Amino acid sequence: MRAFSRNGLLLAFLTALAALLAALHFGALEIPDRFDPRAALDVASEPNLLTGLKLRRARADPARCFAALEQSGLQYEPVADRSTGQGCGLTNALRLRGGRSVALSSPALLSCRAALSFAMWERHALQPAASQRLGGPIATVEHLGSYACRNINTGEGSTRDGRRSRHATADAIDVAGYVREDRTRITVLRDWGGDDAEALFLRDAHAGACRFFEGVLGPDYNELHADHFHLEVGGWGFCR
Ligand SMILES: [Zn+2]
Structure with a gap:
């Protein structure tokens, strides 16, 4: 009927x-x-179908970005805007001293929007992957650098007329490894290619980064990324 x-x-x-x-x-x-x-985006809230929309909106608006970051538990202090050369400089940036539950191997200059993606990644991808694959949290994220006034590295070195890297505006960070609470290290260079718990953790961390950053490159992309994950915001979106 x-x-x-x-x-x-x-x-x-x-x-x-x-x-x-x-x-x-x-x-x-x-x-x-x-x-x-x-x-508004609430970093602590479990991600759902609306999270991507809220995250993009917060990244696009410095006031929203800092409001969300203030609630995130990240340890940072804002730094003054400055231009350091053509296509280079800091706008709405901060010095990230640590995550909510991870230390950083050294402080990192990051744009607010990149730090917000880091906050989401740490809480909703990195630490859950560590719990699941390693049985406990990550204590320290080891990075190779964030802000650097340079062009995209093509493998033949940075070219004079090349495009500026997202690092030039502090919109990217290169993560090379992780230290567990028992002080054992997991590195992208050594552990990516395996099939043990450490390798599975790295794959989850990489895939999780693709949910919260706009561009992610790892060892499967090219030789230049054999030892780190490049995590950036402000690009067109890629996950390699
Ligand atoms: Zn990079």
Whole structure:
């Protein structure tokens, strides 16, 4: 038996949608921030379908970015804007001293938007992968650098007329390894190619970075990345 025609169903759906939108618009309906696309990004909140949208919006707006970062548990202090050469410099940047639950091998200059992606990655990908694959958290993230006024390295060295690297605006960080609480190290160079727990952890950390950064390059991309993950924001989106 067909209770409704197709047009009838469509009409009912559109009516319900209009009523829902009106209720939302006039504030008659409270929806939790997690499920409200207009709500600010909450770094602590378990990611869902709206997280990517909220993260992109926060990265695009310095005020939103710093507001989200303030709640993230990251250890940092803002640094003043400065230009350091053509296509190089710091805008809405900070000195990251540590994550929420990881130390950094040394402080890193990062744009707010890159630090926000780091916060999401640490909390929702890196430490969960460490718990699952290694049975405990990562204590320290070892990196090779973040801010550097240079062009993209093509393998023949940086070219004079090449495009600026995301490192030139502190929108990227190169992560080379991890130290566990028992002080054992896991390095991209040594452990990426294996099939043990350390290798599985690295693969999860890499895949997780692709969820929260806009560009990720690792050992499978080319020789230049044999010893680190390049994690960046502000690009077109790649995960290699
Ligand atoms: Zn890099």
